[in-house]
Amino acid sequence: MVDYELKNRIIMKEIFSSFRGTENELIPILQHVQEHFGYLPESAMLEVARFISVSESKVYATASFYSQFRFKATGKKHITVCQGTACHVRGAGKIQDTLERQLGIKEGETTADQEYSLEAVACIGCCALAPCIAVNNETIYGRLTPQKVKVVHEPIRGERKNGQKNHSGQPGNML
Amino acid sequence: MAKRTILVSQGTCCKSAGAEQVYTALKKEAVKWGLEDEVEFKQPGCHGFSQIDPAVIIEPDGLLFAGVKEENASEIMQSLLPGRRPPEHLFYTEPHSSNTIPYKQKIPFFSRQQRFILHNCGTIDPGSIEDYVKGGGYEALHKAVYEMTPLQVIAEIEDSGLRGLGGGGFLAGNKWRLCYQSPGDQKYLICNADEGDPGSFQDRSLLEGDPHAVLEGMLIAGYAVGATKGYIYVRAEYPLAIKRLQIALQQAREQELVGKNILGSDFSFEMEIFQGAGAFVCGEETALLQSLGGKRGMPYPRPPYPVVSGLHGQPTLINNVKTLASIRWIINNGAGWFRAKGTEKSKGTVVFSLSGKVVNCGLVEVPMGISLREIIFGIGGGIPGEKAFKAVQTGGPSGGCLPADLLDTAVDFDTLRDAGSIMGSGGMVVMDEDTCMVDTARFFLAFSLKELCGQCTTCRLGTRQMLEILNRITRGEGRPSDLDLLIQLGEVVAQGSLCGLGRTVPNPVLTTLRYFRDEYEAHINEKRCPARVCKDLITYRIDHEKCKACSLCLKACPTAAIKGNKKQAYLIEQDRCVRCGTCLDLCADRFGAIECI
Numbered sequence: 183m184v185d186y187e188l189k190n191r192i193i194m195k196e197i198f199s200s201f202r203g204t205e206n207e208l209i210p211i212l213q214h215v216q217e218h219f220g221y222l223p224e225s226a227m228l229e230v231a232r233f234i235s236v237s238e239s240k241v242y243a244t245a246s247f248y249s250q251f252r253f254k255a256t257g258k259k260h261i262t263v264c265q266g267t268a269c270h271v272r273g274a275g276k277i278q279d280t281l282e283r284q285l286g287i288k289e290g291e292t293t294a295d296q297e298y299s300l301e302a303v304a305c306i307g308c309c310a311l312a313p314c315i316a317v318n319n320e321t322i323y324g325r326l327t328p329q330k331v332k333v334v335h336e337p338i339r340g341e342r343k344n345g346q347k348n349h350s351g352q353p354g355n356m357l
Numbered sequence: 358m359a360k361r362t363i364l365v366s367q368g369t370c371c372k373s374a375g376a377e378q379v380y381t382a383l384k385k386e387a388v389k390w391g392l393e394d395e396v397e398f399k400q401p402g403c404h405g406f407s408q409i410d411p412a413v414i415i416e417p418d419g420l421l422f423a424g425v426k427e428e429n430a431s432e433i434m435q436s437l438l439p440g441r442r443p444p445e446h447l448f449y450t451e452p453h454s455s456n457t458i459p460y461k462q463k464i465p466f467f468s469r470q471q472r473f474i475l476h477n478c479g480t481i482d483p484g485s486i487e488d489y490v491k492g493g494g495y496e497a498l499h500k501a502v503y504e505m506t507p508l509q510v511i512a513e514i515e516d517s518g519l520r521g522l523g524g525g526g527f528l529a530g531n532k533w534r535l536c537y538q539s540p541g542d543q544k545y546l547i548c549n550a551d552e553g554d555p556g557s558f559q560d561r562s563l564l565e566g567d568p569h570a571v572l573e574g575m576l577i578a579g580y581a582v583g584a585t586k587g588y589i590y591v592r593a594e595y596p597l598a599i600k601r602l603q604i605a606l607q608q609a610r611e612q613e614l615v616g617k618n619i620l621g622s623d624f625s626f627e628m629e630i631f632q633g634a635g636a637f638v639c640g641e642e643t644a645l646l647q648s649l650g651g652k653r654g655m656p657y658p659r660p661p662y663p664v665v666s667g668l669h670g671q672p673t674l675i676n677n678v679k680t681l682a683s684i685r686w687i688i689n690n691g692a693g694w695f696r697a698k699g700t701e702k703s704k705g706t707v708v709f710s711l712s713g714k715v716v717n718c719g720l721v722e723v724p725m726g727i728s729l730r731e732i733i734f735g736i737g738g739g740i741p742g743e744k745a746f747k748a749v750q751t752g753g754p755s756g757g758c759l760p761a762d763l764l765d766t767a768v769d770f771d772t773l774r775d776a777g778s779i780m781g782s783g784g785m786v787v788m789d790e791d792t793c794m795v796d797t798a799r800f801f802l803a804f805s806l807k808e809l810c811g812q813c814t815t816c817r818l819g820t821r822q823m824l825e826i827l828n829r830i831t832r833g834e835g836r837p838s839d840l841d842l843l844i845q846l847g848e849v850v851a852q853g854s855l856c857g858l859g860r861t862v863p864n865p866v867l868t869t870l871r872y873f874r875d876e877y878e879a880h881i882n883e884k885r886c887p888a889r890v891c892k893d894l895i896t897y898r899i900d901h902e903k904c905k906a907c908s909l910c911l912k913a914c915p916t917a918a919i920k921g922n923k924k925q926a927y928l929i930e931q932d933r934c935v936r937c938g939t940c941l942d943l944c945a946d947r948f949g950a951i952e953c954i
């Protein structure tokens with residue numbers, strides 16, 4: 183436990199070293215903290231408050247305003263399912279339903295084994311591939327159908343619909 | 358023979374379609390066939406036609422291969438050997454006519470556009486400042502700094518008639534002059550790349566595909582208004598755009614294009630990238646300023662406008678990514694060249710992200726004043742399947758939905774506003790007969806309710822009330838008086854709210870009520886959803902004549918609501934059915950035995 187705390191303090195120190203400690207650096211500091219821990223631990227927010235000399239409630243107030251910041255750890259695979267306009271029109275609701283059913287969790291939750299978490303977001307900027315999801319904010323899977331989501335552990339292949347040639351190759355494993 | 362260049366675009370969308378794998382495979386094959394000295398490889402940003410990704414383009418001829426897979430790499434490279442023919446099965450096929458088109462510039466999606474903001478996207482390597490300079494990059498900056506005074510630059514932009522492409526359409530030149538005239542010790546410049554409007558990705562593509570054009574625009578703007586520090590406020594959800602910007606900024610710094618005494622002149626300008634933390638309202642300029650200051654993104658009343666008192670109370674110029682990317686063209690080619698495009702009051706071109714129920718999704722740049730029909734049917738290729746067009750949504754949550762009889766509306770700031778929508782920052786989502794307009798209005802309101810900052814009572818509570826009424830209607834519990842109530846509430850919210858978000862929140866409701874009132878009435882009076890979207894108002898049924906008892910739907914049904922035996926038509930147990938539509942999707946192409954009523 184002690185080691186753990188010590189380690190965290192070293193990480194925080196490292197993060198702070200690239201900042202001056204002024205209030206307007208709050209958001210980038212929190213972004214760095216989240217990058218290290220995957221979320222914003224309470225103790226870390228406390229230290230941030232001290233570092234930039236504002237109250238803890240102010241740090242929390244700001245952090246909770248922005249959807250990027252999380253106060254709970256996510257699963258190892260954090261799935262963001264887009265519910266933006268283009269995705270909505272192309273059936274993102276069904277994609278989310280399917281993911282929720284398969285993972286046995288609702289949007290905003292994490293599986294008991296901490297493997298997966300699911301979050302609905304508004305637009306990840308790949309609207310031309312709607313409906314789409316992102317895994318760990320990196321890998322994007324587009325042109326999904328509930329059937330494709332079903333093959334969670336299998337490679338997704340380019341879909342063929344109505345016998346029409348579809349120009350989407352979809353290599354790799356999905357999840 | 359001239360050296361050929363092989364282009365494989367690497368935007369976020371191209372990558373997700375597998376463009377990286379294709380690129381690697383092509384390089385490997387080049388070595389295998391001894392072509393590594395004959396050809397040059399390039400990884401530009403997105404060409405904008407996401408439908409055909411991953412695409413491989415061979416310059417200088419402009420041959421285009423669409424939907425390329427790794428296994429096609431060999432035949433593509435072999436076709437470059439002397440005397441070989443290109444693999445025709447990889448040419449782009451027009452969906453409606455089945456014509457194949459070998460050349461990029463002959464494909465209607467490209468040939469019907471007029472690109473200059475997007476000119477470099479898909480053609481130059483965004484990671485190479487040399488490539489940008491080769492195409493005339495930073496010439497405009499040189500010209501501005503050495504041949505023009507700041508006031509001359511401002512006059513040129515004013516004369517061009519360029520209007521801000523971030524949504525408001527404010528005349529860019531006017532804003533620059535106001536900022537120039539405002540006294541202040543230090544002036545700031547902010548490039549607004551927050552792009553939170555769901556259904557738009559044009560700013561992302563531009564930053565990914567041509568980051569230097571944005572930097573050059575910022576430098577010229579900074580020179581003109583007298584700013585010495587610039588921020589690029591870009592949303593954290595765009596990691597690739599951020600990475601490309603960082604690289605571009607680093608290169609510009611090394612070439613002394615950013616920093617002290619730029620190009621050896623007296624002009625100095627520093628730049629920094631700030632990552633937005635995910636709040637739609639932070640696209641609004643005063644909220645953005647709060648956020649840059651490390652605070653909650655709460656908009657505050659204007660005046661004073663940011664050009665007078667913005668970041669740290671100093672004069673601050675805020676422009677959108679596309680506005681800034683247009684600057685170099687105006688400086689290079691002159692205001693007259695720019696004015697010649699577009700309409701009387703909206704000059705130049707506009708970039709749209711075309712998505713939704715349209716055949717060709719992607720990035721589209723067209724002159725202002727072109728019709729919605731030309732964008733959706735000419736460039737977009739119309740609606741997929743045999744479906745009918747229903748509506749087009751522009752301007753995101755602040756915009757509106759326009760119906761089929763307004764398809765000939767000209768796309769410019771004023772005409773769209775008169776029709777009840779707005780230009781917005783460039784999202785254009787097409788909807789077909791399967792889209793429910795009441796559900797669409799509900800969708801936007803739910804989005805806005807999540808994103809609004811909560812300061813104004815009318816906005817916070819009014820939006821919630823409107824959403825509850827819409828929820829009621831989509832559940833089939835609407836009352837005839839609800840429609841007037843929605844309009845009344847909408848007016849209160851629009852009038853009683855402080856910022857641009859609150860003032861426009863009711864728009865999607867008001868325009869759908871204006872153009873699709875019959876759909877609302879069907880929900881209320883007949884308890885029917887004509888588009889068969891609202892789950893409480895639909896039932897799935899199996900047609901006994903058509904059902905072949907193939908067990909496909911039975912196995913797929915997530916709630917085991919489908920019952921039946923071999924060789925006997927199935928039945929859906931209505932109280933178990935969650936109306937997910939899985940069975941209908943599965944059966945549609947096979948027996949069409951399942952219907953939704």
Ligand SMILES: Cc1cc2nc3c(=O)[nH]c(=O)nc-3n(C[C@H](O)[C@H](O)[C@H](O)COP(=O)(O)O)c2cc1C
Pocket residue numbers: 520521522523524525526527529549550551552553554637638639640641642643675676677678680681782856857858
């Ligand atoms: C709710 C809301 C969201 C906005 N989002 C953006 C945005 O994502 N990008 C943008 O450039 N402007 C956005 N704007 C407009 C900005 O407030 C501002 O007008 C614009 O950045 C000015 O740049 P321009 O003159 O080049 O258009 C938004 C406005 C509102 C009210």
Ligand code: FES
Pocket residue numbers: 264265266267268269270304305306307308309310312313314555556557
């Ligand atoms: S709407 Fe889903 S990515 Fe834009």
